Amino acid sequence: MTYVLDASLVAGLFLPDEEAETARSILAGLENEDELLVPPLFWYEMANIVSASVRRGRLDEGPAFRALEMLRRLGLKIDERQLEEVTPILLMLARQHGLSSYDAAYLELASREGAILCSHDKALREAAATMGLEFLPRAA
Helix, strand or coil: CEEEECHHHHHHHCCCCCCCHHHHHHHHCCCCCCEEEECCHHHHHHHHHHHHHHHCCCCCHHHHHHHHHHHHCCCCEECCCCHHHHHHHHHHHHHHHCCCHHHHHHHHHHHHHCCEEECCCHHHHHHHHHCCCCEECCCC
């Protein structure tokens, strides 16, 4: 099985006041052939979330660096498709579903790969449902 994980879901693994059960249950249930897939922008988003969390006092610097190392060890596979190839699709999906282009990147990747989209973003999950994609969590 292939899962596309977005930043809103993964952040719960290291931010103490975020819901983490969905991410933990996905990771705990992984089998050898399962794949965790992210678009390249995922790492920029995670760096921003960690940086903002340190700035706002949600994380100290030491735990912030440990969080990034923990994320690196998850074995996330970065989508290798060229951004210029998917940009027209991102524009279409963003406009069609009222999403940011960033969120549309997760939606496009899950759609293209036939993957389960994993996100805490309600609008993103609603777009996935509209497209007939499987998503987690089912309710949040």
